[in-house]
């Protein structure tokens with residue numbers, strides 16, 4: 005009996021909901037953003053990166069979001085089309101809202117941060133009228149990005165999508181995706197994050213993101229997992245950056261993995277690749293320990309890449325990466 009049952013009769017495998025944006029990553033690395041002069045433009049936005057990641061892994065991917073009515077909005081929509089991602093439910097902003105822009109600062113391979121330009125951003129203009137019940141009914145799963153809860157009307161749109169998913173037994177994955185720039189007050193975060201977390205089937209987040217959501221720093225991974233499994237979640241994944249990740253299942257499974265050693269180029273992008281590959285394994289019916297390994301492998305590949313979207317790997321690339329790393333370093337995960 006799989007930990008999560010997906011309805012394999014549905015047209016789409018997965019629909020991420022939230023922002024699609026643009027990343028500008030410096031070509032002149034290892035210096036403060038003030039000094040960077042040359043950038044490479046990539047599709048960005050965690051839920052969009054996950055959409056690309058899962059499409060690269062051969063899944064049938066949709067998307068629910070809103071883009072700007074300009075060249076940047078067309079860039080990201082065209083990029084999705086080239087990747088084979090369904091764009092029928094991507095709305096176009098009508099009131100001059102802009103696409104989110106993320107400028108990256110890569111001070112060193114282990115010190116990087118992002119500067120997000122998100123005033124008047126199109127993705128938070130997603131509204132309830134943009135949410136189609138049939139679209140969600142015909143998907144095995146949706147991923148709700150936490151940042152979509154940061155402001156109205158996107159907040160209500162995301163909650164309506166959640167309602168439709170619960171109504172039609174579409175698996176709900178909550179990617180905490182905490183971006184401080186987008187929230188006005190921590191209390192709001194607590195209300196809306198916990199509302200979604202209590203109704204989801206899987207929660208993905210870094211240790212810090214769970215601490216924010218629980219407003220209770222210092223919890224152990226087991227305490228965090230116990231809390232959210234008790235609400236009805238089936239799987240909790242807690243990411244610890246270069247310290248690896250853990251996963252807990254409602255049947256009592258506990259899984260820990262060290263990351264595959266790589267020369268990191270930036271400290272982010274791993275989470276989106278991780279989510280894509282982990283969910284690919286889950287949809288394939290793999291044991292959670294193998295999903296964890298596959299997600300961790302993809303994540304390590306992305307932190308050693310310049311982009312968080314273009315570099316999303318294919319199945320055989322992740323498999324070969326893991327094979328080579330295990331040959332060199334041995335097992336990264338304790339197998340029963």
Ligand SMILES: Nc1ncnc2c1ncn2[C@@H]1O[C@H](COP(=O)(O)OP(=O)(O)O)[C@@H](O)[C@H]1O
Nearest residue numbers: 243244245246248249263268274275300303304
């Ligand atoms: N320096 C690194 N070397 C290898 N893998 C890494 C490194 N940093 C992150 N990862 C991988 O990426 C995953 C997600 O990274 P993390 O920073 O925890 O989440 P997010 O990218 O979502 O903020 C980690 O659990 C780990 O598997």
Ligand SMILES: O=C(O)C[C@@H](O)[C@H](O)C(=O)COP(=O)(O)O
Nearest residue numbers: 048049050272273274275276312
């Ligand atoms: O999430 C954003 O809007 C920026 C992303 O495009 C960026 O690549 C990033 O920060 C990835 O986040 P992570 O995978 O959660 O580290």
